[in-house]
Amino acid sequence: MRGLRIEIRGTVQGVGFRPWVYRIAHEVGVAGRVHNHARGVTIEAFGGDGELDTLVARLREPPLPARVRELTAEEIPHEPASDFVIVHSAEGGPRALSIPPDLATCPDCEREIKDPANRRSGYAFTNCTSCGPRFTIATGVPYDRPATTMAPFLMCPACQREYDDPRDRRFHAQPNACPVCGPQLVLWSHLGVPLFTEEPIAGTAARIARGEIVAVKGLGGFHLACDATSDAALAKLRLRKHRDEKPFAVMVADLVAAHVHAVVSAEEAALLASPERPIVLVPRRPDTPLARGIAPETELVGLMLPYTPLHHLLLAAAARPLVMTSANPSDEPICADNHEAVARLGDIADAFLVHDREIATRCDDSVARVIAGQPTLIRRSRGYVPRAVALARAVAQPVLGVGAQLKNTFCVATGDSAYLGPHIGDLDNVAALDFFEAAVARMEDILQVRPQVIAHDLHPGYPSTQYARGRDALRHVGVQHHHAHVASAMAEHGLTGPVIGVAYDGTGWGPDGTSWGGEILIADYARYERFATFRPIALAGGNQAIKEPWRIALALVDDAFGDDAAADHLIDRLAVFAGVPQQSLTVARWMIRTGIHAPLARGVGRFFDGFGALGLVRPEATYEGQVAVAWNLAATPGPYVQRSYVAADDAPPGPYVQRSYVPAVDGLADPYPAALVRGEIDVRPMVRAAVTDLLAGVAPGVISARFHAAIIAATAERVRAAAAAHGALPVVLTGGAFHNPLLAEGIRAALADMSVYTHGEVPPGDGGIALGQALVADAIVRA
Ligand SMILES: [Zn+2]
Ligand SMILES: [Zn+2]
Numbered sequence: 001m002r003g004l005r006i007e008i009r010g011t012v013q014g015v016g017f018r019p020w021v022y023r024i025a026h027e028v029g030v031a032g033r034v035h036n037h038a039r040g041v042t043i044e045a046f047g048g049d050g051e052l053d054t055l056v057a058r059l060r061e062p063p064l065p066a067r068v069r070e071l072t073a074e075e076i077p078h079e080p081a082s083d084f085v086i087v088h089s090a091e092g093g094p095r096a097l098s099i100p101p102d103l104a105t106c107p108d109c110e111r112e113i114k115d116p117a118n119r120r121s122g123y124a125f126t127n128c129t130s131c132g133p134r135f136t137i138a139t140g141v142p143y144d145r146p147a148t149t150m151a152p153f154l155m156c157p158a159c160q161r162e163y164d165d166p167r168d169r170r171f172h173a174q175p176n177a178c179p180v181c182g183p184q185l186v187l188w189s190h191l192g193v194p195l196f197t198e199e200p201i202a203g204t205a206a207r208i209a210r211g212e213i214v215a216v217k218g219l220g221g222f223h224l225a226c227d228a229t230s231d232a233a234l235a236k237l238r239l240r241k242h243r244d245e246k247p248f249a250v251m252v253a254d255l256v257a258a259h260v261h262a263v264v265s266a267e268e269a270a271l272l273a274s275p276e277r278p279i280v281l282v283p284r285r286p287d288t289p290l291a292r293g294i295a296p297e298t299e300l301v302g303l304m305l306p307y308t309p310l311h312h313l314l315l316a317a318a319a320r321p322l323v324m325t326s327a328n329p330s331d332e333p334i335c336a337d338n339h340e341a342v343a344r345l346g347d348i349a350d351a352f353l354v355h356d357r358e359i360a361t362r363c364d365d366s367v368a369r370v371i372a373g374q375p376t377l378i379r380r381s382r383g384y385v386p387r388a389v390a391l392a393r394a395v396a397q398p399v400l401g402v403g404a405q406l407k408n409t410f411c412v413a414t415g416d417s418a419y420l421g422p423h424i425g426d427l428d429n430v431a432a433l434d435f436f437e438a439a440v441a442r443m444e445d446i447l448q449v450r451p452q453v454i455a456h457d458l459h460p461g462y463p464s465t466q467y468a469r470g471r472d473a474l475r476h477v478g479v480q481h482h483h484a485h486v487a488s489a490m491a492e493h494g495l496t497g498p499v500i501g502v503a504y505d506g507t508g509w510g511p512d513g514t515s516w517g518g519e520i521l522i523a524d525y526a527r528y529e530r531f532a533t534f535r536p537i538a539l540a541g542g543n544q545a546i547k548e549p550w551r552i553a554l555a556l557v558d559d560a561f562g563d564d565a566a567a568d569h570l571i572d573r574l575a576v577f578a579g580v581p582q583q584s585l586t587v588a589r590w591m592i593r594t595g596i597h598a599p600l601a602r603g604v605g606r607f608f609d610g611f612g613a614l615g616l617v618r619p620e621a622t623y624e625g626q627v628a629v630a631w632n633l634a635a636t637p638g639p640y641v642q643r644s645y646v647a648a649d650d651a652p653p654g655p656y657v658q659r660s661y662v663p664a665v666d667g668l669a670d671p672y673p674a675a676l677v678r679g680e681i682d683v684r685p686m687v688r689a690a691v692t693d694l695l696a697g698v699a700p701g702v703i704s705a706r707f708h709a710a711i712i713a714a715t716a717e718r719v720r721a722a723a724a725a726h727g728a729l730p731v732v733l734t735g736g737a738f739h740n741p742l743l744a745e746g747i748r749a750a751l752a753d754m755s756v757y758t759h760g761e762v763p764p765g766d767g768g769i770a771l772g773q774a775l776v777a778d779a780i781v782r783a
Contacts, residue, residue, distance in 0.1 A: 517603025
C-alpha cells in the first residue's frame with residue numbers, strides 16, 4: 001500500500017471536477033481526499049500500486065469542460081484511510097481565480113430539458129456542474145451561490161438535495177435551479193409590458209416566424225433574434241439597427257444544420273460544438289436557404305450552436321436558423337439589463353424575451369476562425385473569459401494592461417496567470433468606457449488585486465491611455481503597440497525571446513511620429529528593435545482615409561507613378577476614382593503632396609484597403625477593415641468553395657471535408673515584385689504591376705492572389721534576412737492582419753523550415769494586445 005499526493009492545475013474548478021474525482025476514486029477503489037485551493041486541486045490517495053496507477057491515468061482525461069494542464073504526483077506516507085472524501089478547503093494563500101468561464105449546456109442537461117417526463121422538461125435555466133453560467137453571474141469571491149446573481153433564488157428541497165450530494169451531477173452547482181425555485185421567462189412588448197397571454201418561448205418563436213425582431217436575454221447580454229432565412233426580416237433589422245453591411249451571426253440548432261448552411265471542416269465542427277461555443281466563421285454553401293442579407297458581401301458566415309437551454313428550446317420551437325446578433329445600438333456595449341434593454345432597444349425590437357436572473361458582467365459572444373488548421377480567436381469573450389493564460393514566468397507583481405482603442409480588452413496578470421477581460425469594443429463612446437471601467441473593477445475584485453503597475457499604449461489620445469494615466473499607481477508604462485502584439489504572441493506560446501516578430505495591422509502609434517503596422521521586430525519582453533518595415537503612404541484626411549479607401553488608393557498611385565502626367569492619366573482611367581468628386585480628388589492629392597493633414601502610415605492593413613479599393617472598385621467602407629477583408633476573400637474565390645462543396649457530397653458518411661486554400665496557393669507562384677530600400681519594403685513596383693493588370697482586364701481575384709503572394713514573399717525574405725543577422729530565432733506572426741488565413745498560412749508555408757508561431761486562444765488583433773502590454777511592463781519594471 002502506498003500514498004500519492006497529486007497536484008492538478010488547469011480548468012478544474014467550478015466544472016464538477018471534485019465530484020468526478022470522488023466518483024472515479026470510488027470506482028477504482030482508492031481511499032483519501034480531494035480539495036480545491038488557490039492553485040488548483042490536490043488529491044491525496046491511498047491504495048495499491050495498480051489502483052493508484054489507474055487513478056493517475058484516468059485523472060489525465062477528465063470529461064469536458066474540465067481540462068488538466070499539469071499533473072504532478074509525489075509519494076507520501078500511506079495512511080489507513082477507509083473512504084474517499086471531498087474536503088471543503090479553507091480560504092487563504094495567494095488567490096488564483098476560482099471562477100470558470102460560462103459553459104455551454106452539457107448533453108445530460110440537454111436531454112433533461114427535452115424529456116417530457118423530467119422535472120426540468122422545457123426549463124430554460126437547467127444546468128449542472130458541467131455546464132451553465134459562471135463568470136457572467138459572479139458578483140464576487142469566493143465563487144459560491146451567495147456571490148452570484150442566483151443569490152435571490154432559494155433552492156427547493158429537491159434542488160437542495162442535488163446540491164448537497166457528492167454523487168449528484170449538481171453537487172455544488174452554484175446556479176442549480178428548477179421550474180419550482182429558479183428564474184422564469186416572460187415575454188414583454190416593445191414597451192416593456194408583460195404579455196402574459198403568450199407562452200414565452202412559443203410566443204417568441206411565433207413572432208419570429210411572422211418576421212418580427214425579438215430581443216432575447218442570453219448569458220452575457222441580449223441578442224436581437226429574427227428569422228435568418230427571411231430577406232424581409234433582415235432588411236428590417238438592418239434598417240432599424242442602422243447597420244448596412246456588417247455581417248450578422250446565425251445560430252443553428254446543431255451540427256447537422258450547420259452542414260446545411262456552410263462548408264464545415266472537422267476542426268470547425270469541433271470548435272462549433274466545444275463547451276466555449278464561439279461564433280465560427282465558415283464559408284457558406286451556395287445553396288443555403290440563409291438570407292443574403294446576413295452577410296451581403298462575403299462568402300463567410302458566422303455560425304454558432306445553442307449554448308443555453310433557452311437557446312435549445314427557442315431553436316427547436318422556431319424550427320429555423322436565427323440571426324442572433326449582439327443587441328446594442330450602433331457601437332455601444334451589449335445590453336444586459338431588462339429595463340436598459342427596453343430603453344435602448346425599444347425602437348429596434350418588436351418584443352423582449354426576458355428573465356429575472358441578472359447578468360453581473362456583460363460578455364459578448366466570442367468569434368473564432370480556423371486558420372492554418374488551428375482554432376484562432378478573433379474575439380475572445382464569452383466561454384473563454386476569465387480562463388487564465390498560463391505564463392511561463394510569473395510576473396513580479398500584479399500588472400494591468402488596458403489595451404488599445406479598437407476591439408478593446410484589458411488584462412490583469414498576477415502570479416503565473418494572465419486574465420484577459422471580456423470584449424469591450426471600440427472605446428469611442430461613454431457607454432463603452434463605463435463598461436470598461438466596471439469590468440476592470442470587477443476583475444480586480446474577483447482576483448483581489450489592485451495593480452500598481454499599469455501598462456498602456458503609447459497613443460496619448462486613446463481613452464484607455466487616459467484612464468491608465470489617471471489612475472494612481474507606482475508605475476505607468478507606455479508600451480509600443482506592435483511590441484505589445486509581439487509580446488502577446490510570445491506569452492501565448494511561453495517564449496522568452498528574443499524572437500523575430502512580424503506585427504502587421506492597420507494602425508499603431510509609432511515613436512517616429514508615423515503610424516506603424518508593417519513591422520518586423522527583433523524583440524524580447526523588455527525591448528525591441530525594428531528590423532524592417534514598409535515604405536509609408538500618406539493618409540489624406542487622416543482617419544477619413546480609413547472610411548474612404550479611395551484616398552489610400554490615390555496615395556498608392558500617386559507615389560508609384562510619380563510624375564503628374566502619368567498619375568493624372570491613371571486617375572482618369574481607374575474606376576475607383578470615377579465616382580469621387582473632382583474637388584475631393586484635387587484636395588486629397590494636395591494633402592498627399594504637401595503632407596498637410598496627411599499622416600504617414602505603414603500599416604499592412606492600409607495596403608489591403610488601398611489595393612482592395614483599386615481592384616474591387618470600392619471607394620468607401622462602412623466599417624473599418626471592410627475593404628481589406630473583401631480583398632482577402634477575393635483571392636479565395638468561388639472555385640474554392642465550390643470544390644469543397646463537391647467534395648462534401650462525395651465524402652459519405654460524415655459531412656466533413658478537408659478544406660485547403662489550394663486555388664489561392666496556385667496564385668502564389670507569381671507574386672508581384674516588391675523593392676527593398678534601406679530596410680523598407682517598397683510596394684511601388686507592386687502598385688505599378690497591379691495597375692497594369694487592372695487596366696488589362698485581369699480578374700480582381702488574380703490580382704488579389706498576386707498581391708497576397710507579394711506581401712508573403714517580401715515578408716519571408718525579410719524574416720530570413722533577420723534570421724541571418726540575429727540567428728534562427730523563433731518567428732511570431734501577430735497583429736490584426738493575421739485574421740487573414742491566406743496571409744498567415746502563406747507566410748507559414750514560405751517559412752516551413754523555421755519555427756513559426758501564430759495565435760490561438762489570444763486574438764492576433766487588438767483584442768489580444770493587453771496581454772503583451774502587461775508582460776512588457778512587467779519586464780521593464782523588473783529591469
Ligand atoms: Zn449540465
Ligand atoms: Zn428547485
